[in-house]
Amino acid sequence: METGGSLPRPASPPGQVAGEQVHWEGLEETPEFKELVRARWRFVAPATVFFLAYYFALPLSNGLFPSVMRTEVIGHINLAYLFALSQFIVAWLLAFFYIRQATRVFDPLAEKVRQRAARGR
Amino acid sequence: MSITLTLFLIVVGITLVITAWAARRTRTTVQFWAAGRSIKGWQNGLAIAGDYMSAASFLGIAGLIAFNGYDGFMYSVGWLVAYLTVLFLIAEPMRNTGKYTMADVLAYRMSPVPVRSAAAFSTVAVSAAYMMAQMIGAGSLIKILLPDLDKNLRPYFDWAIFGTKLDPSIALVGLMMMIYVIAGGMVATTWVQIVKAVLLMGGAILLSLLVLFYFNFNILSFFDKIYSVKDKATGLPFTSPGILYPYGKTTIWGVDKALVENVSLGMALILGTAGLPHILMRFFTVPNAKAARASVAWAMGLIGSFYIMTTFLGFGAAALIGKANICAQVVAGFKCAPGLKPNNNMSMPRLADFLGTHFFGTTGGEFLLAFIAAVAFATILAVVAGLTLAASSAFSHDFYVNVVRTHIFHGQVSEGEQVLVARVTAALVGLLSIWLAAKTGATANVAALVAGVAFVIAASANLPAILFTLFWKRFNTWGAVASLVGGTVVTIWLVAVGPGWTLPAVAHPEFPLQNVGIVAIPVGFALAIIGTLIGDLFKADRLAEVKFHEIDVRAQTGVGAEASPVAV
Numbered sequence: 213m214e215t216g217g218s219l220p221r222p223a224s225p226p227g228q229v230a231g232e233q234v235h236w237e238g239l240e241e242t243p244e245f246k247e248l249v250r251a252r253w254r255f256v257a258p259a260t261v262f263f264l265a266y267y268f269a270l271p272l273s274n275g276l277f278p279s280v281m282r283t284e285v286i287g288h289i290n291l292a293y294l295f296a297l298s299q300f301i302v303a304w305l306l307a308f309f310y311i312r313q314a315t316r317v318f319d320p321l322a323e324k325v326r327q328r329a330a331r332g333r
Numbered sequence: 334m335s336i337t338l339t340l341f342l343i344v345v346g347i348t349l350v351i352t353a354w355a356a357r358r359t360r361t362t363v364q365f366w367a368a369g370r371s372i373k374g375w376q377n378g379l380a381i382a383g384d385y386m387s388a389a390s391f392l393g394i395a396g397l398i399a400f401n402g403y404d405g406f407m408y409s410v411g412w413l414v415a416y417l418t419v420l421f422l423i424a425e426p427m428r429n430t431g432k433y434t435m436a437d438v439l440a441y442r443m444s445p446v447p448v449r450s451a452a453a454f455s456t457v458a459v460s461a462a463y464m465m466a467q468m469i470g471a472g473s474l475i476k477i478l479l480p481d482l483d484k485n486l487r488p489y490f491d492w493a494i495f496g497t498k499l500d501p502s503i504a505l506v507g508l509m510m511m512i513y514v515i516a517g518g519m520v521a522t523t524w525v526q527i528v529k530a531v532l533l534m535g536g537a538i539l540l541s542l543l544v545l546f547y548f549n550f551n552i553l554s555f556f557d558k559i560y561s562v563k564d565k566a567t568g569l570p571f572t573s574p575g576i577l578y579p580y581g582k583t584t585i586w587g588v589d590k591a592l593v594e595n596v597s598l599g600m601a602l603i604l605g606t607a608g609l610p611h612i613l614m615r616f617f618t619v620p621n622a623k624a625a626r627a628s629v630a631w632a633m634g635l636i637g638s639f640y641i642m643t644t645f646l647g648f649g650a651a652a653l654i655g656k657a658n659i660c661a662q663v664v665a666g667f668k669c670a671p672g673l674k675p676n677n678n679m680s681m682p683r684l685a686d687f688l689g690t691h692f693f694g695t696t697g698g699e700f701l702l703a704f705i706a707a708v709a710f711a712t713i714l715a716v717v718a719g720l721t722l723a724a725s726s727a728f729s730h731d732f733y734v735n736v737v738r739t740h741i742f743h744g745q746v747s748e749g750e751q752v753l754v755a756r757v758t759a760a761l762v763g764l765l766s767i768w769l770a771a772k773t774g775a776t777a778n779v780a781a782l783v784a785g786v787a788f789v790i791a792a793s794a795n796l797p798a799i800l801f802t803l804f805w806k807r808f809n810t811w812g813a814v815a816s817l818v819g820g821t822v823v824t825i826w827l828v829a830v831g832p833g834w835t836l837p838a839v840a841h842p843e844f845p846l847q848n849v850g851i852v853a854i855p856v857g858f859a860l861a862i863i864g865t866l867i868g869d870l871f872k873a874d875r876l877a878e879v880k881f882h883e884i885d886v887r888a889q890t891g892v893g894a895e896a897s898p899v900a901v
Binding site (some may be wrong): 263267270272275286307309310314315325 | 403406407408409411413414416417418421422425552553557559560570572573574580589591592595596598603622623625626627630631633637640641690721731796827882883885886889891892
């Protein structure tokens with residue numbers, strides 16, 4: 213049984229730290245790893261910018277264009293409520309696309325790096 | 334009222350039995366803190382939803398909508414969108430590099446002593462702020478179930494601690510919850526959270542259907558009725574934004590203050606979740622990154638569905654009962670008993686009472702009230718257990734074991750000693766939150782409180798530290814400590830000198846905003862960067878940069894991730 217107190221990996225003597233550093237930097241330099249990082253950021257960066265922009269558009273337009281947002285679309289359901297509701301749909305869709313991308317693209321690439329690490333480069 | 338109380342106690346009793354049963358199944362440290370790392374994605378998704386949806390979601394948002402209309406719904410939106418931050422940036426890297434707590438990830442690159450101490454500090458602050466709101470929520474339920482309790486106990490609580498008289502209901506139920514959580518081995522096990530999430534969804538679906546049934550499933554006539562509810566101060570219909578923070582009244586920094594409040598609130602809502610210690614801990618219970626991802630997807634489905642239902646719950650209470658009649662005791666015709674002040678945290682239970690009475694008669698009202706109150710109570714108890722676990726593990730695992738006993742007083746720490754420290758921490762955090770709850774007052778909205786304090790600390794202190802540890806090569810111990818301590822202190826200070834949530838509102842606070850995120854969150858990130866640059870000047874922390882390569886590879890790929898005993 214573990215009693216806590218241990219770091220995720222045991223403390224290593226200085227020489228070993230240098231050796232390990234070479235190991236990890238080596239993995240960082242592999243084409244598979246570079247491709248994984250590039251693929252991930254290519255999705256995550258624009259998706260993050262988009263969801264932040266879309267989200268803050270809601271309070272901003274409520275505050276800046278109140279009369280437009282109070283426009284009633286169906287019965288007394290107004291634009292402000294429909295915009296808020298659309299945030300749920302957008303969040304679910306983005307999550308769906310991320311997970312699909314992760315399963316199709318990121319996971320196989322990560323697996324390649326893990327195999328390389330297991331072979332000891 | 335006796336039927337209500339009896340039924341309430343039965344439902345709560347069943348929950349407690351399940352908790353006790355789950356407690357007995359927990360044996361080792363890895364089981365205790367990380368459920369053996371063998372939880373399936375969907376189970377963990379339910380558990381995240383259970384951990385996340387507290388009194389703030391179940392009682393608070395409905396109350397904000399019932400009292401302020403549309404503006405309250407902004408909380409629902411933000412608290413779902415927040416999960417995109419978690420999904421895109423946090424969940425998988427955390428699973429790949431972490432062990433038990435948030436600080437484990439930070440201590441990977443940084444000097445363990447300062448960074449674990451700082452993380453323990455911010456974690457305890459977030460937990461106490463979060464728990465304060467749960468105490469107020471639980472107190473509100475007790476005030477409905479036993480309306481005379483406050484009056485009868487007042488003589489025994491007629492003393493002040495640092496100038497604040499404790500609220501009898503809150504103090505009593507808070508102490509009982511803490512005793513239960515601490516004596517029960519502080520389990521916030523996955524199964525407890527799952528049971529609670531199912532109860533909570535069930536309660537919300539039932540009430541939403543009844544609201545819709547009241548309007549013959551005609552959404553348009555439901556909205557007609559909401560539109561007919563007008564805010565007294567602004568004259569706006571409840572469907573319209575601008576009631577909670579009225580637009581065009583005052584400006585701050587040359588911008589409409591209401592707009593600044595709403596944007597500031599939004600920042601706390603969508604950035605705070607990714608820094609909540611008790612949510613981050615959930616990602617250490619799954620076997621791998623893929624399961625972490627799946628659990629976020631499940632959680633988003635459940636949480637989002639619940640938050641859409643707050644439309645029916647909150648607007649339903651506004652349209653059917655009305656703000657003026659939501660309080661601890663009602664007389665014939667659903668009017669507030671004389672002399673009582675409305676309390677928005679009671680909107681959900683009152684709505685249950687109203688709908689039950691409308692459809693099934695007086696007994697039906699009592700039953701439904703008891704059921705919803707019990708679900709809310711189980712919700713609060715499960716969240717208090719989760720928060721207690723986060724706070725006490727941060728203190729006992731991160732600070733006591735890894736700092737005090739490993740680096741200051743060397744020695745092996747027995748499990749018994751560790752558990753004792755965890756229990757003492759839990760008790761202290763519990764007492765602190767009961768006092769804070771009394772200071773804030775029982776009528777402060779619990780969702781506004783959680784979003785206004787706990788989420789801001791999480792976003793300004795924890796989030797920069799986590800993000801930069803994972804993704805910024807030059808980040809070092811100085812930066813991490815600066816954001817963890819600085820973000821926490823700045824947030825607490827701004828809230829303390831700001832208008833706060835206590836009624837009546839402070840006339841001229843030193844800081845004008847209720848939601849301090851728009852200042853505190855950038856300050857937290859700036860402190861992380863400035864601290865790093867200062868640390869760089871002294872060349873104090875070479876290891877942080879060396880270790881970056883390791884955390885980079887591990888976070889992205891899961892090489893060498895803490896294994897699941899089952900999956901290996």
